[in-house]
Every structure is written in C-alpha cells, then in structure tokens.
C-alpha cells in the first residue's frame with residue numbers, strides 16, 4: 001500500500017484536539033505533524049473544516065445471529081458496511097455456545113459467518129452451558145483465540161439464563177485469566193411470571209413487553225451481578241443499561257473502587273416508552289431488551305455519561321425486520337402480532353450511533369468532543385482489549401480514521417441505509433454532523449455516499465486482556 005496523507009484536519013482523540021496532517025503508511029499512522037510535504041505518488045485528502053476522529057468501536061452487535069426461532073437480518077457484509085457508513089470501523093460481535101457443545105465450535109461457526117466482514121471484527125462468546133469442560137474451553141478462548149469477553153444472561157429462563165452458581169464460576173475463571181463478563185442483567189424468573197400473567201389477562205400488545213420488564217428488576221439483577229463479581233474478584237461490564245436503579249448500583253460500586261463498567265445505547269438516550277403507544281403494531285419496532293424507559297431514567301443516563309459512571313455507548317444492533325419474511329427470513333416482528341412475548345427482541349442502530357451521539361451528546365447535552373470520542377471509540381477499545389491498535393489516532397495505531405463534518409445537517413431515513421433492516425428507530429430525525437470519509441487501516445472505504453471497500457476486507461481482532469480502563 002502506498003502513502004496517504006490527510007491534510008489540515010482538526011484531530012480529536014479522547015485527550016487531544018489540534019490541527020495537523022496525518023501520514024499513513026502500511027495501514028498505520030506513521031507521522032502526525034503540522035505540515036507534511038506531499039510527494040507525487042501520495043494520495044491526499046483535504047480535511048479542512050472537518051473533524052478527524054478515530055474509527056468508532058461498537059462492542060455490541062448481533063450480526064447473522066440466531067436468537068430463538070429468529071435470525072437477525074444483517075449479514076456480516078451488510079451490517080459492517082452499515083457500520084462503516086456510520087463511522088464505525090471495528091465491531092465486537094456476539095457468537096454463542098450451543099448447549100451441550102463446546103463454545104469453541106460456536107466460535108468456529110462464527111468465523112465462517114464473519115468472513116464477509118467489511119470492517120474489523122472481534123468476537124465475544126455467549127456462554128449457555130457452564131460445566132467443567134466449557135470452563136476449560138473458556139480458558140482456551142481467552143489465551144488462544146483472542147476472545148477475552150463473555151456474555152451471560154440473568155434473563156430468559158429455560159432459554160439463555162444461567163443460575164447464580166454458573167455465573168460465579170464463569171466470573172471467577174474470567175477474573176483469573178484477564179477476561180471480563182458482560183452481563184445481561186434482568187431478573188428473568190420474575191419477568192417470566194409477569195409475562196405469563198399479562199398474556200393470561202389478554203394483554204398481548206407490544207407495550208406489554210415494556211410493562212412486564214420493570215426497571216426495579218434490572219436494578220436487582222445489576223446489584224446481584226456486582227456482588228457476585230465482587231466475590232469472584234473479576235471485572236464486570238453491564239450491557240445495555242437502561243434504568244436509574246441499575247445505574248445507581250453501578251455508581252455505588254465504582255465509588256467503592258470496584259472494576260464495574262457499563263454501557264448504554266442510543267435508543268435509551270433519545271427515545272422513551274411512549275413509542276409503545278404508537279398505533280397498530282408499530283410499537284413492535286421498539287421491542288428490544290431492556291425496553292425503552294421513561295424520561296427520568298433517560299436524564300439519569302445522561303448524568304451517568306458525564307460522570308463516567310457509564311463508559312461506553314454501543315448499539316446492541318440486533319435487527320429484525322418489521323415486514324414479514326423479507327430476504328427469505330423465517331421471522332420478523334410480525335411473529336408477535338398476537339403475542340408480545342413472541343416479538344423478536346432487538347433493534348437496529350449500527351449506522352446512526354456516531355452521528356446521533358455527536359448531535360444529541362455534543363450539540364445538545366454538553367458532552368465535550370473528547371468525551372464523544374472516548375464513549376464511542378477509545379473507552380470500548382480499552383475495555384475490550386483493542387487499545388492502542390484501535391480507539392485513537394496516534395503514531396503506530398491502525399489508520400482507522402473518520403472525517404466528520406460537524407456542520408452538515410441531514411435526516412435519518414431507513415431507505416438510505418446500508419443495513420438490510422426495513423426501518424429505523426430514528427426515522428425522520430434531523431441531525432447535524434455527518435460522516436464524510438472513512439479509512440480502514442489506511443484504505444478509503446467510504447467516500448461520501450460511495451462505497452469503496454470490499455466484502456471480506458475486515459480482519460479478525462485477537463483481543464488482549466479485558467476490563468482495563
């Protein structure tokens with residue numbers, strides 16, 4: 001690969017903010033200097049008036065993933081192309097163990113599916129069957145396969161949920177081996193009772209998804225997860241945190257100095273449970289877990305982002321189409337037309353995360369530009385064992401770079417997206433701030449509306465120790 005120079009951009013990292021040129025060679029940042037002379041064969045990109053930020057790191061996606069009887073609609077090719085257009089150049093995606101099988105087999109299958117990725121990819125493992133052998137396999141995943149994070153579920157009894165003993169064993173092993181547990185924290189058995197009672201009373205509409213998953217049961221599970229991780233002396237990462245009660249427990253733990261971390265997602269920051277009152281079956285588009293909450297929870301989440309009680313904003317991109325059976329899929333949101341508990345839980349977000357957080361966070365909620373980069377790139381890269389290769393612009397780092405126009409106003413439209421999903425949670429929302437160019441390891445992959453990348457160019461990321469901030 002030749003030499004590329006990005007000239008005159010305002011480089012913003014989690015800690016810096018200055019105007020300079022960047023010389024890229026062999027896929028990495030080679031030189032950063034105020035004025036880099038340009039040779040004849042150099043590829044030059046003028047970034048005057050643009051912000052130059054490290055490629056986004058989204059550590060919570062579900063691409064081409066089977067969830068119960070449903071399957072997410074994005075392939076690795078479509079989902080990662082959507083990521084790139086949204087300014088994200090690394091995703092860490094969830095693969096899973098099949099009960100009765102080794103998690104190593106789940107990773108092998110994931111590698112086959114992810115071969116078409118257009119941006120760099122890492123894998124977390126969802127543990128569904130914790131026993132002596134699978135605990136040994138976890139060690140092998142950590143030390144040989146670059147998988148240093150594991151998701152466990154405290155929800156979905158009989159399907160995904162692990163009991164507290166299995167959680168304790170997994171956490172202890174993770175802590176002893178430089179890994180971290182990512183927890184889906186909701187009290188599954190209590191929620192199951194509420195779901196059964198709602199259905200028995202004839203309450204089948206999408207809004208009952210929200211009414212049967214109370215915030216207090218998220219708070220209870222987060223508290224329990226923290227206590228088990230404290231005993232097992234392991235770092236803990238709470239995924240998709242949505243509720244004030246949950247945040248309170250995380251804040252208390254962090255104040256005690258425990259290695260407890262948490263992410264929230266754009267939908268919890270910008271939408272509320274009023275979406276479930278939409279007419280017809282429209283509320284199903286917003287059925288994700290945990291559900292959308294009230295405005296007061298949302299305000300607490302913004303406070304948590306500003307005080308670093310929340311360290312990451314990821315998408316939980318888990319796209320199921322609204323319309324029935326597109327792309328030959330067997331399932332869609334319509335599966336739950338007569339029973340909210342059958343609506344596949346999940347929503348899209350990969351393509352809109354970075355601009356939404358710039359618009360809503362920097363422009364409208366007082367986040368600094370540095371904090372915006374930290375939340376969407378640097379902090380996830382550090383916590384998930386990717387830093388400093390990813391998550392910053394520095395000499396020696398991968399040249400994953402986004403040129404971002406802070407002033408361009410545009411409107412979010414699902415039919416302009418690159419994801420295969422047929423709706424956006426943010427349809428019609430006007431935002432200011434737009435991704436203009438994206439480089440993956442120095443190669444231009446997004447140039448305005450044009451796709452310049454290739455399927456399969458994404459590289460697997462062997463991740464190092466997790467839980468380090």
Ligand code: DUC
Pocket residue numbers: 062184239240289290316318345346
């Ligand atoms: N949790 C996730 O993280 N994604 C999809 C559904 C769920 O319960």
Ligand code: ZN
Pocket residue numbers: 184239240289
């Ligand atoms: Zn989850």
Ligand code: ZN
Pocket residue numbers: 060061062316317318
């Ligand atoms: Zn998820």
